[in-house]
Amino acid sequence: MEKSNKKEITYPKNPAGTHLRSSDIRNKVITHSWWEPEIQYAWSIGPAMSKFLHGLKEGKILGIHCHKCKRLITPPRSFCEYCYGPTDTWVELKDTGTINTYSISYLDPNANRIEDPILIGVISIDGAYPKPMGFMHYFGEMSKDEIKIGMRVKAVWKPENEREGAITDIKYFKPYGGD
Amino acid sequence: MTRVCVIGIGHTDFNCMTPDVNWKDIMYEACQKAYADASIDPRKDITSFITCAEDYWEGFSIFDEFVPDQIGAVLRPCCTVCGDGIYGLGTAYMQIQSGLMDVVSIEAHSKVSDLLTYGDVMLHAFDPIYDRPVSGPVERPNYSGLPSYPPENPKPLAGKTDETERVHPYFLAGLEMQHYLRNTNTTEEDCAMIAVKNKKNAFLNPYADYEANITVDHVMKSEYCFKPLKKLDISPNVDGAICFVLANEKITRELGIEPIYLSGFGWCSETPWLSTRGMEAEYAKKSAAMAYKMAGIVNPRKEINIAEIDDRFTYKELQHLEAIGLARKGEAKELLREGALEIKGSIPINSSGGSLGVGNSLEATGLQKSLEIVTQLRGHAGKRQIPDVKVGLAQSWREIPSGSGAVAIFTRG
Amino acid sequence: MTVYDVKKEDIARVSVKNKRNAVGHPCAQLADPNITVEDVLNSEIMAWPVQRLDISPPSDGAAALIYCSEDIVRQYTDDPVWVDGVGWNIDSTMWTNRDLYFPRYVSEAAKMAYKMAGIHNPRKEIDFAEPYDPFDYKELHHMEGLLLCDKGQAPILTREGVTQRDGDLPICPSGGLLGVGNPIAATMGQKACELYWQLSGKAGKRQIPGDPMVGVGQAWGDIMQMATVICMRRG
Ligand SMILES: [Zn+2]
Numbered sequence: 012m013e014k015s016n017k018k019e020i021t022y023p024k025n026p027a028g029t030h031l032r033s034s035d036i037r038n039k040v041i042t043h044s045w046w047e048p049e050i051q052y053a054w055s056i057g058p059a060m061s062k063f064l065h066g067l068k069e070g071k072i073l074g075i076h077c078h079k080c081k082r083l084i085t086p087p088r089s090f091c092e093y094c095y096g097p098t099d100t101w102v103e104l105k106d107t108g109t110i111n112t113y114s115i116s117y118l119d120p121n122a123n124r125i126e127d128p129i130l131i132g133v134i135s136i137d138g139a140y141p142k143p144m145g146f147m148h149y150f151g152e153m154s155k156d157e158i159k160i161g162m163r164v165k166a167v168w169k170p171e172n173e174r175e176g177a178i179t180d181i182k183y184f185k186p187y188g189g190d
Numbered sequence: 191m192t193r194v195c196v197i198g199i200g201h202t203d204f205n206c207m208t209p210d211v212n213w214k215d216i217m218y219e220a221c222q223k224a225y226a227d228a229s230i231d232p233r234k235d236i237t238s239f240i241t242c243a244e245d246y247w248e249g250f251s252i253f254d255e256f257v258p259d260q261i262g263a264v265l266r267p268c269c270t271v272c273g274d275g276i277y278g279l280g281t282a283y284m285q286i287q288s289g290l291m292d293v294v295s296i297e298a299h300s301k302v303s304d305l306l307t308y309g310d311v312m313l314h315a316f317d318p319i320y321d322r323p324v325s326g327p328v329e330r331p332n333y334s335g336l337p338s339y340p341p342e343n344p345k346p347l348a349g350k351t352d353e354t355e356r357v358h359p360y361f362l363a364g365l366e367m368q369h370y371l372r373n374t375n376t377t378e379e380d381c382a383m384i385a386v387k388n389k390k391n392a393f394l395n396p397y398a399d400y401e402a403n404i405t406v407d408h409v410m411k412s413e414y415c416f417k418p419l420k421k422l423d424i425s426p427n428v429d430g431a432i433c434f435v436l437a438n439e440k441i442t443r444e445l446g447i448e449p450i451y452l453s454g455f456g457w458c459s460e461t462p463w464l465s466t467r468g469m470e471a472e473y474a475k476k477s478a479a480m481a482y483k484m485a486g487i488v489n490p491r492k493e494i495n496i497a498e499i500d501d502r503f504t505y506k507e508l509q510h511l512e513a514i515g516l517a518r519k520g521e522a523k524e525l526l527r528e529g530a531l532e533i534k535g536s537i538p539i540n541s542s543g544g545s546l547g548v549g550n551s552l553e554a555t556g557l558q559k560s561l562e563i564v565t566q567l568r569g570h571a572g573k574r575q576i577p578d579v580k581v582g583l584a585q586s587w588r589e590i591p592s593g594s595g596a597v598a599i600f601t602r603g
Numbered sequence: 604m605t606v607y608d609v610k611k612e613d614i615a616r617v618s619v620k621n622k623r624n625a626v627g628h629p630c631a632q633l634a635d636p637n638i639t640v641e642d643v644l645n646s647e648i649m650a651w652p653v654q655r656l657d658i659s660p661p662s663d664g665a666a667a668l669i670y671c672s673e674d675i676v677r678q679y680t681d682d683p684v685w686v687d688g689v690g691w692n693i694d695s696t697m698w699t700n701r702d703l704y705f706p707r708y709v710s711e712a713a714k715m716a717y718k719m720a721g722i723h724n725p726r727k728e729i730d731f732a733e734p735y736d737p738f739d740y741k742e743l744h745h746m747e748g749l750l751l752c753d754k755g756q757a758p759i760l761t762r763e764g765v766t767q768r769d770g771d772l773p774i775c776p777s778g779g780l781l782g783v784g785n786p787i788a789a790t791m792g793q794k795a796c797e798l799y800w801q802l803s804g805k806a807g808k809r810q811i812p813g814d815p816m817v818g819v820g821q822a823w824g825d826i827m828q829m830a831t832v833i834c835m836r837r838g
Contacts, residue, residue, distance in 0.1 A: 044319045051306040052249035057212030084700070090218050092259035092695045095233050112605075112703060115651035128651070133699045146699045155651070160605045255828060258693045265711055268693040290719075 059089040062101065064176040070168050074139050076100040085139045086146055106166035107187055108134040111143045115155045130158055134184055151183035163187045194286045195442040195449040196564050196600065197293070198228025198435035204399045204549050204558075206303065208429040213248065213301040217241075218260040220431035221297055225262070228435045229445060230293065232262030236435070238291040239263035242271045242278040242298040242553045246311045249304060261297050261433070274298070274586045275432065275557030276596035280455045282436045292438055299431035300551040308427065312359040316591055321464055325357050360424065362464065362590050364416025367505040369469045371418060374512070374520040378418050381504035382409035383526055385422050388501060388540050391533060392547025394574035395562075399428050399549045409504075423504040428549020432557040434564075449603035450567050453581075454487070456480025460593030471513040473595040474500075474585060478514035481597040487581070490515045496566055496576055497537065497583040498559035500595070501544040510585055511539065514597065533574055541566065541574050556586035560598055567602045606704045607755035609743075611652060615643035616761045617739035618656050618781050624768055625778020627808030632662050632784035643739075659737045662784030666792025668799065684802045687817075688722070688834040690715030698827055709748025709821065709830040716819070717750075720834040725750045729834075730815035731772065731801060733794040735823040736779040745821055746774060748830065773811050776801060791831060794820035798835040 035041045056064070059075065063086055066073040074083045075098045077091035085104060090097050113132025117125055130150035135143045150158060151167065165187035174180040200223025202216050211219075225232050241257045250256055254270035257263065271277050275298035282294035305311060316322045370376065383406055392401035404422065412421040442449045456477035460467045478490070487493045497516060501507035508522035516537060517525055525531055531539040542548055542562035551558050563582035565571045580602050588594040618638075625634035638656075646656040676683045692712040695701060713725070722728045734745035743757035751772060752760055760766055766774035777783055777797035786793060798818040800806040820833045 046314075046318050046322060048314045049307055049310045050246070050314065052304050053306055054249065054304045055209045055212050055301075057215045058210070060212065086697070086699075088259070088697070089215060090260065092264045092697065093233070095222075095231075095262045111699075114653070115648075117647075117651070118649050133703075143702065144700050252824065254693070254824070256696050258828075259696050263693060264695045265692060265708060267691045267712075267715065269691060 057089065059087045059098070063087050064178075066103070067178065067180040068174045068176040070106075070171065070174070070180075072104045072106050072136060072166070074102045074104045074136070076102065082141065083139045083144070085136050085144060102138070104139055105137040106168075106181075108136040108145055108164055108184070110150070110158070110160055110162045110164060111135045111145065112160060113150065113158055115158070128155055130155060132158075134164060146178070148178070148181060149183040150185070152185035157186070191287055192289070192438040192440065193449070194283050194436055194452045195439055195447070195603075196434060196452060197437045197442050197445060197447050198224040198226075198230070199433070199561055199564055200224030200227055201397060201432040201558075201561060202430050203397050204428045204430035204551065206399055206426065206428055206549065208301070208303060213299065213304070214256070214260040216301065216429065216431040217257075217297055217299055217433075220299065221261045221295065221433040224295070224433035224435050228437075228447070230435065232295065236262065236293045236295050237267070238282070238285050238294045239266060239268040240271060240278045240281055240294060240296045241268075242273055242275045242296070242557075244272055244553055246314065247300070247302065247305065247552050261295060263295075267291075273594070274553050274555060274588050274596055275434075276455065276560065276584065276586050276598050277457060277556070279434065279436070279452060279556075279560065279598050280457060280596065282434075283452055283455060286436060286438050292441055294436050296434045296436065296557070297431065298554040298557045299429075300427070300554050301429050302427045302550075302552055303429050309358045309360075312590055316359065317462060317464070321591070325359060325361070358416075359590055360419070361416045363424075363503045363506075364419045366469045366509075367419050367423075367503065368417075370505050370509050374508075374523070376505070376508060376520070376523045378420075379406055379410065380508065380523040380526060381418075381423055382406040382420075384501060384504040384507050385409045385546050387526075387532060388507075388544040388546040390547075391541055391574060392543025394533070394541075394572065395543050395548065396572075397430070398543040398547050400426055400547055401543060419503060419505075425502045425545035425550040428551050430549070430551050430554060430558075432551075432554050432561055434557060434560065450564055451601045451603060452598060453601040454481040454483070454485025454599040455597060456482075456484070457596040458594070462591070462593070464591060467593050471506075471509050471587070471595070473593050474510050474513035474587065474597070475515070477595050477597045478583075478585065481583075481599050482515075485581075485599040485601065487599065490583075491537075494537070494581050494583050494599075495579045496541060496563065497539055497585065498542060498544065498562050499539050499585050500555065500559070500587040501540055501546050502550050502555070502587065502589055504546065506587065507539065507544065510587070514583070514585060516583075533576060538576050541571070541576060550589075552589070555589075556584060556596060556598070559584035559586055560600065563598075563600045567600055607758075609740075609755070609758050611644065612640055613758035613762050614657065614740045614743065615640045616758075617736065617742045617766075618643050620761070620767060621736060621739075621742070621775050621779040621781040622656075623778075623782070624776055624809065625782025627806075628778045628783050630664065630784070631778050631782055632660060634778060634782055653738060657739045659780035659785035662786045664784060664786035664789055664793070666786070666789045666796050668792065668795055682803055683838040684799050685836045685838060686833065687836045688716035688718070688720030688832075690717075690719070690832040692830055694828040696828070703827065705754060706744055706748040706823075706827075706830065708828055709745055709823070709832070710750055712830040712832045713749045713819075713821070716832040716834050720817075720836070722817070722834065725819070726752070726772075729772075729817050729819050731776060731811055731818050732774050733777060733779065733797050733818065733820040734774065735790060735794070735821050736775055736781050737785050737823070739781060741823065742774060742779065742781075745823065745830075749819060749821055749832070768809070768811055773815075776806070776809055776811050778809075791820065791822040791833070794822065795833055795835070798833070802835055802837045
């Protein structure tokens with residue numbers, strides 16, 4: 012940009028700002044505007060997920076085939092994302108599986124500390140394929156020192172009268188020895 | 191440089207409620223139909239995928255993550271444009287004309303029936319410091335000389351109040367309509383004629399949801415919502431999905447498809463300062479000028495055979511007609527009264543039924559407009575087919591409170 | 604970590620390198636010239652194995668670049684930096700049905716960008732990289748996704764110092780998100796600005812020695828499924 016025949020472009024030399032702390036907002040040191048939106052949604056979930064959630068209410072984990080790709084998919088969907096064809100043929104799967112990956116969570120969504128950390132991870136459900144094929148859930152009846160990838164687990168269901176057709180009809184997955 | 195052609199279109203039916211399907215299902219249906227229409231396999235033949243969606247309408251943050259599976263884009267280049275469907279057509283146009291992509295899919299949809307607080311989402315788009323507080327809980331003028339909120343009982347924070355008197359953000363259309371009527375000597379009856387015309391056209395469109403046999407009197411007697419705007423001046427919301435497939439000219443010829451060219455498009459945004467910007471739809475004027483230049487159109491009145499104009503509110507059709515140069519200022523009502531805007535008129539507008547007849551499909555509006563133009567250019571419009579259509583224009587606005595809009599021009603090869 | 608038997612220390616080295624690199628960056632939020640691997644390993648556990656110093660902070664900030672066409676670039680500069688290639692790619696929403704240890708969407712996006720840029724051998728032709736590093740392990744993950752090393756090799760290169768600013772393949776010479784901060788949607792802007800500064804020799808204290816010719820930047824998004832890649836070249 013030194014040459015005089017060029018068009019000049021300027022830019023700020025030091026764009027680093029000033030520290031701002033949440034207490035500055037709380038104590039109204041900073042002039043600010045406040046707005047809490049009232050926004051609500053109720054999603055229609057469609058035929059495939061409806062059937063899956065209905066299955067959970069009955070204590071069953073359901074899967075659906077894509078015959079073309081040779082997949083047995085859970086959570087089920089009405090089409091296969093790989094071949095773009097419709098899925099077909101429902102199957103009841105076992106409520107057991109293997110831990111694919113996990114994390115031990117010490118924070119709530121607002122980054123507050125949780126004393127007793129929450130175990131969360133992805134379970135590959137037995138019978139569904141190709142691996143990994145399954146969903147995310149909590150783990151229980153195990154300590155943070157016991158949990159490991161490859162561990163065998165089984166669903167712990169809510170009592171039948173408390174189930175409402177939601178993924179949380181399974182309370183968590185617990186360690187599982189036999190078949 | 192290659193020209194850009196429309197090789198496939200697909201859409202769902204449009205319905206005011208779709209509790210039986212989810213948002214993925216309607217996207218899948220529209221895309222599947224478009225890919226079948228173009229005789230292509232999305233997993234092999236499409237090089238780029240675009241969805242036009244707004245997180246707040248959908249109810250997801252980062253909506254782009256929920257897109258690839260149902261449009262066939264898994265492990266492919268895919269992006270989400272936060273705007274109306276015509277912006278997606280424009281993005282696809284650039285990708286194809288630059289030679290980067292050969293075949294591009296563009297999808298837009300509305301699942302507005304899943305949204306329980308439509309007005310609140312729209313209000314959330316207003317400036318938070320100057321405009322939202324005024325559109326929030328109403329503090330009526332108080333002539334007693336006493337403060338409404340004495341120090342011991344301060345005014346509650348906006349949104350945290352139990353006061354129920356709040357304005358729906360459509361009041362902005364009331365303001366603009368008032369301005370338009372006054373400035374152009376147009377009457378409320380003229381606006382009512384737009385509702386009558388478009389809802390009548392919708393009878394001829396099998397996918398439209400709000401067809402109705404009404405008269406000017408019906409509209410005039412419908413209740414005032416935001417005077418002068420009445421209930422029947424407002425397009426009701428609708429669910430539906432639309433997909434377009436665009437390709438370069440070489441592939442279009444190889445597929446044996448008679449090309450319909452996307453020959454021009456333009457887009458423009460005004461300032462968000464509601465009280466500073468004009469109320470003359472400058473965004474429509476500028477985006478049309480850009481599209482005309484690209485398409486080589488010098489005299490739009492003579493060269494454009496049909497148009498689908500944004501009619502989310504009745505007066506908007508008239509205002510936009512003047513802004514994009516299909517009518518002189520104040521002349522739109524004359525054309526309307528003469529019958530020129532009817533399907534059998536000299537410049538048919540919103541033969542699909544428009545948003546008043548089909549329904550307001552949010553970000554899919556621009557694609558719904560484009561869908562009608564392409565259907566007419568193909569000669570597939572059935573009972574509403576207009577003869578000898580060669581050049582058509584689709585125009586959309588990003589609705590309240592925006593001053594943003596886009597125009598697309600399609601030409602038969 | 605499990606698939607490749609990666610040590611937590613090697614992951615922590617990324618955070619140390621980036622926070623030290625950020626010392627020369629005028630916008631940096633978390634630069635620290637004295638940070639050590641022990642500091643990272645002793646920091647608060649957030650969601651095991653992720654600890655506080657493994658994570659970039661959410662930051663306010665904006666980045667802007669001006670592109671112009673080749674036809675008019677000489678009106679503005681004699682030393683343009685060219686955008687040679689771009690790529691983007693998205694994987695399935697259903698992330699619980701996918702392998703998580705190799706980011707295929709990154710490699711697909713990288714291949715698209717490399718093809719456009721005429722890069723046949725990324726390991727030889729790319730002089731430095733700014734991969735997305737919101738967490739320290741992601742830098743390693745993304746180096747592999749960008750095909751800059753074999754699967755499982757990124758932690759070893761880091762341990763051997765190859766990715767330091769004066770190493771053979773400097774990674775995140777800006778200080779990355781771990782050092783500068785994570786401005787969410789402005790991240791690619793921040794990465795692309797650094798490519799421009801390094802390639803035009805304007806990076807000041809952060810300048811990579813030896814006049815780098817080609818740099819690659821990368822960002823990541825959605826639920827572990829979306830990548831964008833940009834390649835730039837000195838004029
Ligand atoms: Zn399949």
